[in-house]
Amino acid sequence: MPAFNKILIANRGEIACRIQRTAQALGYRTVAVFSDADAQALHVQMADEAVHIGPSAVQQSYLDSAAILDAARRSGADAIHPGYGFLSENAEFAAACVAAGLTFIGPSAAAIELMGSKRRSKIAMLEAGVPCIQGYQDEAQDDATLTREAQRIGYPLMIKASAGGGGRGMRLVHQPEQLLEQLRTARSEALHAFGSDELILEQALIEPRHVEVQIFGDQHGGLIYLGERDCSIQRRHQKVVEEAPCPVMTEELRRAMGETALQAGRAVNYVGAGTVEFLLDARGRFYFLEMNTRLQVEHPVTELVTGLDLVALQLQVAAGEPLPLGQEQVQLNGHAIEVRLYAEDPAQGFLPQTGQVLRWQPALGIRTDHGLQEGQWVSPFYDPLLGKLIAHGANREEARRKLLRGVEDCLLLGLHSNKRLLANLLRHPVFASGEFSTAFIAEHFADDPSLQPLVPSAADLAIGAALLYQHSALAHAGPLSAWRNNAGVPLCYRLGHHDRQWTLQLNPSTSGLLQVQLEQEQLEQEQLALKIIDADGRYATLELDGIRRRYAYQVQDGDIWLDSGNAGLHLQDLTRAPVQGQQGAHSGTLKAPMDGAIVDVLVSEGMRVSQGQLLLVLEAMKMEHPLKAGIDGVVTRLQVNLGDQVKNRQILLEVQ
Known part of the structure; x- marks a missing residue:
């Protein structure tokens, strides 16, 4: 029987942290691997040992199987857990681990190879009698x-x-x-x-539900299913919300889908954690979609309703132990829902975001799987998934309500995320009803405000200006900090957000009350009464028009990040900046939307271009982003070359 004591985790981010927590709790030593970009990452700090495996690019680090195997040899690791993504479903890597005398914590290379091909796996499932589309x-x-x-x-x-x-x-x-x-x-x-x-x-099945069954096998022929997960809330075929159990599941349907999933697993002698995915139509008929031969991103919802630690089961099975329970012992209790927190801007077509995490605080009362810490940089080299927020309740409505509050209370300042979208999804009446399909976002959510740029409210602007004023006073504390020779003259602030600007006047009083006047007439209020009860640079208690509330904020390089409940709001202090014409989508100046690498240059200086014409291609976070001309004109300045690494907001070229 294989046995191991030290586990190398061939992954990064939240899943590497998740695996380490269970492995260390069970007494195993852990080894992290890291690239240049991840030298100070949380998963590296959590590990007993860590090995550098290469540059930031995934092909030269986390996808370099030779470097990972060498790290295992050098550290004395005797097992490798691949997590998900990267090399987790690479049959050659699984075989290489075994050839090197390491325990691969996952299924056999043969099962990975067969089920990794949609074409070959479908043929195998048809031969096994599994219903297919x-x-x-x-x-x-x-x-x-x-x-x-x-x-x-x-x-x-x-x-x-x-x-x-x-x-x-x-x-x-x-x-x-x-x-x-x-x-x-x-x-x-x-x-x-x-x-x-x-x-x-x-x-194509029109408006089905996406339902997957978690299976687990051991090396002694044991194979069970642990209920199902509904993953129907998707955008561009990528999961956004997952839950267990499926809201429309019946005991008869669960038994039928579970037995069919076991049928698929037996066809490949499956060992370890696996997921058999199905499409479920409105009449209760289901069809095999694919099989994932690894731990899933959404495994926490299964853990919360079954009370099982799936990573612990993976380690037990890999060590040659039989499954600790049979099918009749699997119990589903309550309901669990998970959402994925991404560094992306839904209002810009879900454009991935990079930047420094200025503030991070998971919400109380829910489970948060993450690999974040304050001060770290979210780089352009990897998937924009930051973490998962998961809530469990006695029933679906309780789980939904808890998760909604948890999303709203989760604090992330320093870069944009999909937090506002997640909150709006969870409070949407169609989602709350449980009656939805994979067409939910297209049919019911396409016009949601979270898919449009966030416009700060009058209260947001007033709070931002007041806290900038307070921060300045704290920064210059001393005998003269509260004295002004023109105390009767209002303080003027000019705040910017994206390409818009607002002018505000603050009238401080000796009682601490600020009268805030906004000169922009499009806002719902023009004058507010605001009082700062206390503020320490991280949290402020404010009284706005008689209502007291606590806010998180961070002042960085003269700008302020403010947690408005639904999203992190970034306001620029333009008070002392020269007034410039606003640059919108039709500007002749093309700036990088995020950190990344230029992988294609399609123009040169002097070339005439048309509005909407593709000029450059930027690669970041495993995706290519086309950059197009905002106006008709001539390229007068080209400041990048093929292969250049660029920073967010860096000027790339200009069209006149």
């Missing part, structure tokens, strides 16, 4: 064959990358005339993301 999954990949098979399947249909996941290499085709162009783009995206342009075609 009608489609095409054979070897021939030429356009003529795929066109003929698409006609046989019928429209609408889905094109899927055989090696894909996370929505990449996936296209919905409604009409035959769209097929060839969508095949081309799906192949290109799949080849770039996964190294394979192999595709499959499937009949």
